[in-house]
Amino acid sequence: MGVEIGHYALVLAFCTSLALAFLPALGLVRGRGFGTTFAPAVSLARPLAVSLCVLCFCACAMLIRAFRASDFSVLLVWQHSHSQKPPLYKIAAMWGNHEGSMLLWVFVLCLFALAMAYSQRKPSRLTLLSLSVQGCICALFLAFVLFFSNPFARVFPVPWEGEGLNPILQHPALAFHPPLLYLGYVGLSAAFSTTVAGLILDDCSREWAQKTRLWTLVAWCFLGAGITLGAFWAYEELGWGGFWFWDPVENASLMPWLLATAALHALRSYMVRQILLVWAVLLVLLAFSASLLGTFLVRSGVLMSVHSFASDPLRGLVILLCVSLLTTSALALFAWRTGGKNTKPPPSALPFFSRESAQLLNALLLSLCAGLVLLATLYPLFFEFFTNRTLSIGPPYYAVVLSPFFLFLLAVLGLLPVLGWGGSSRARIRRHLIRFAPVACGFGLAFFLLTRTSATAAIAAALGAWALLGAVKTRSAKDARGSALVHAGVGIVVIAIAGASLTDVEKFRTMREGDRVTLTGPLFSESLELQELFARRGVNYTERGARFAFVDKSRAMLSPSRRVYPPRGLETTEAAIDRSLLRDIYVTMSREKTRGKTNDSEETLSVRVQGKPLMFWVWGGALVMVLGGVLSLLSPLVTLKARRR
Amino acid sequence: MRYSLIPLLAFAAVVSFLGYFFLPELMEGKKSMSLRRITESRMRATPRFRIPALAEESVTNMAVMSDSVLTSQGSPFVVNFFASWCQPCLAEHPLLMELSDNSQVSVFGIAWRDSGDKAQTWLRQHGNPFFLVGVDSDSKAGLEWGIAGIPETFFLDRSGTIRFVHTGPLTRESLRKGLEAIKVNPNL
Known part of the structure; x- marks a missing residue:
């Protein structure tokens, strides 16, 4: 019964979204041109947004209910759940698959429509029209969910037992990673709708900029948090010891993030100095387009990836059509509005050493980086198309191609406190350089002497420190605190990545009970002793593991293990991690019964022990960045004029 | 040539390229297309x-x-x-x-x-x-x-x-x- 209610709510939601798409816009048109408004249609905007949201929520809730109750008569539940699964993961299973996650995607879309409707006491024309645009997007994707990936489809005869969820996905971080990421991806839709509405009204005014900045910033924070959580999951659960693999799905989340970052900077330049308007508009449009394209890439199966969803050509084509419909119409509108009017060039050429040129550089380089990531993500397809051979592109490409741009941006970032709007004197810049560059260089040198591994890491660390110093130095004007915090976070993350991915150490050992392994890295030296091997039964898995103790007894025991999940016979690696401010010790084990050993009574264990310097700060820095985003969300932007007053 | 058309054209190129991969598969009405495509191209x-x-x-x-x-x-x-x-x-x-x-x-x-x-x-x-x-x-x-x-x-x-x-x-x-x-x- 609940399933039918959910299905019906979904149908109603589709109808409501159609009404939302047409009525507010109609209200605007009826009142002669875009001048006045037609009250009845307009006053319906808010109730429509509310009911859309409630209906979508109802559909989601009913699907979750089916998962909680393990109702295997629902195709989706049968395919992706199992009666033995822990309750939290039964719920998380709702978005651990294509149909369910698409429903969640649409729900978030409706949530943002609601937020847009209530973001103002009395909805302005811009808000009304952007609600209409948002309604269009909702209708498009609700139609897709209803007609091409219905989560409420039944299966008959009803199976006894579900087919289980990928046990790799049974991790708290992953349970919350998709919803957060969707809040980010889809949050960009609000900025997109506002911008499209602004273009239609041909009024990209201050109100537009404020709104767009608000939504982009909200989305940016969620996206950052979601990406971090995803990386955290990869680090904890995949057991490879890395946290970023340049997987197509990861790239799909990185591209919108880069573009949104660039858009935020361009928007700020526009608000303060009335420059970079075209960039701001374009970047906002592109950011949402990138997140749509990412959705397509993840779901269509065009690209093979660790965690892509099952593929179906029809579904892929329909998503592609939706994506191209939205994006091409928005970009065509952009071309029409900006091309005709010969947007006026900035009053005078930008001074070379100024905040403006730094912002322009930021917009340019970040969008270039996003383009390069897209190119690399799609390159295997191009290559196959033209040569009929296949190839794969890995982390080395990204490291080589992207790092120069990022390092250059960091160098500029460190100069930020002396780059004022409208130009700054060379003497100031020189003073800043003399005062802080030696500190940063000293840090880099110390880093190199301590680790003695790679010069690249040292350079990255020096530039990270340089950026951090710059962020700390930034005067704490009320509206700059948030961005200073974000920039400090960037510095921290860069230093941490230089430590964790470029100077890490690892050892492989075959051990018996009582054996010791010593790991010596740049900032630490630890001895571990294998104390015992154990086996136990978990909720829906069996586990074999080992307990390691630090020889100097300074820290808690580590117990890596391997789990076997009966439904699919899948085996996962549970890494054991000892965290501290300076390093992570990361222990993973492989199966302990080894072939070819004559003496079977003595159990041995092959382990991989990794030491990752500064790993903690990758998460710490990312958190600082997100917090900075939240802080600038809370503090209203002050224009240059207002500040001088 | 309007420069503002560049993003549109670039995006349209990417999308039509991706679409190209789908159409023939869809015409033939085959199911798991990407897998088949990959397998075939590797034969x-x-x-x-x-x-x-x-x-x-x-x-x-x-x-x-x-x-x-x-x-x-x-x-x-x-x-x-x-x-x-x-x-x-x-x-x-x-x-x-x-x-x-x-x-x-x-x-x-x-x-x-x-x-x-x-x-x-x-x-x-x-x-x-x-x-x-x-x-x-x-x-x-x-x-x-x-x-x-x-x-x-x-x-x-x-x-x-x-x-x-x-x-x-x-x-x-x-x-x-x-x-x-x-x-x-x-x-x-």
Whole structure:
């Protein structure tokens, strides 16, 4: 019964979204041109947004209910759940698959429509029209969910037992990673709708900029948090010891993030100095387009990836059509509005050493980086198309191609406190350089002497420190605190990545009970002793593991293990991690019964022990960045004029 | 030429390119298109490559692995990409051991992005199912074979043509399918 209610709510939601798409816009048109408004249609905007949201929520809730109750008569539940699964993961299973996650995607879309409707006491024309645009997007994707990936489809005869969820996905971080990421991806839709509405009204005014900045910033924070959580999951659960693999799905989340970052900077330049308007508009449009394209890439199966969803050509084509419909119409509108009017060039050429040129550089380089990531993500397809051979592109490409741009941006970032709007004197810049560059260089040198591994890491660390110093130095004007915090976070993350991915150490050992392994890295030296091997039964898995103790007894025991999940016979690696401010010790084990050993009574264990310097700060820095985003969300932007007053 | 049209054109180009991949598949009404496309495009002769091999771990003491070494067998064979750092590879390992013990087909291993020492230690620990183990430390062979990730297993027939590819840890079913594709009695 609940399933039918959910299905019906979904149908109603589709109808409501159609009404939302047409009525507010109609209200605007009826009142002669875009001048006045037609009250009845307009006053319906808010109730429509509310009911859309409630209906979508109802559909989601009913699907979750089916998962909680393990109702295997629902195709989706049968395919992706199992009666033995822990309750939290039964719920998380709702978005651990294509149909369910698409429903969640649409729900978030409706949530943002609601937020847009209530973001103002009395909805302005811009808000009304952007609600209409948002309604269009909702209708498009609700139609897709209803007609091409219905989560409420039944299966008959009803199976006894579900087919289980990928046990790799049974991790708290992953349970919350998709919803957060969707809040980010889809949050960009609000900025997109506002911008499209602004273009239609041909009024990209201050109100537009404020709104767009608000939504982009909200989305940016969620996206950052979601990406971090995803990386955290990869680090904890995949057991490879890395946290970023340049997987197509990861790239799909990185591209919108880069573009949104660039858009935020361009928007700020526009608000303060009335420059970079075209960039701001374009970047906002592109950011949402990138997140749509990412959705397509993840779901269509065009690209093979660790965690892509099952593929179906029809579904892929329909998503592609939706994506191209939205994006091409928005970009065509952009071309029409900006091309005709010969947007006026900035009053005078930008001074070379100024905040403006730094912002322009930021917009340019970040969008270039996003383009390069897209190119690399799609390159295997191009290559196959033209040569009929296949190839794969890995982390080395990204490291080589992207790092120069990022390092250059960091160098500029460190100069930020002396780059004022409208130009700054060379003497100031020189003073800043003399005062802080030696500190940063000293840090880099110390880093190199301590680790003695790679010069690249040292350079990255020096530039990270340089950026951090710059962020700390930034005067704490009320509206700059948030961005200073974000920039400090960037510095921290860069230093941490230089430590964790470029100077890490690892050892492989075959051990018996009582054996010791010593790991010596740049900032630490630890001895571990294998104390015992154990086996136990978990909720829906069996586990074999080992307990390691630090020889100097300074820290808690580590117990890596391997789990076997009966439904699919899948085996996962549970890494054991000892965290501290300076390093992570990361222990993973492989199966302990080894072939070819004559003496079977003595159990041995092959382990991989990794030491990752500064790993903690990758998460710490990312958190600082997100917090900075939240802080600038809370503090209203002050224009240059207002500040001088 | 309006510069503001550039984003539109660029995006349209990308989208139509992606769309191109779908249309023919859709016309034919085939189901799992991407898999079929990938498998079909890989139905080709053994890629040319030449990498060092672990002589001590091989049956024949050969120190080189190349396409001609593989095809000179004159019988169907299996090529498995693995690495000592790859956890999923451990999952499929028992199946490979079983395959090499029970079947006539020779299994070649390529240690992808791995050092010879580590691969050797790994094989000594877990057992060596391979006839010959190549070491592809800089992914030269991986690039030629066009692997999508490891573990990945190629099934080649007598003439050295790739007949079946499985990405990810082998399962009993995929192994049987692969062996059927190269006309070997699975015997598992």
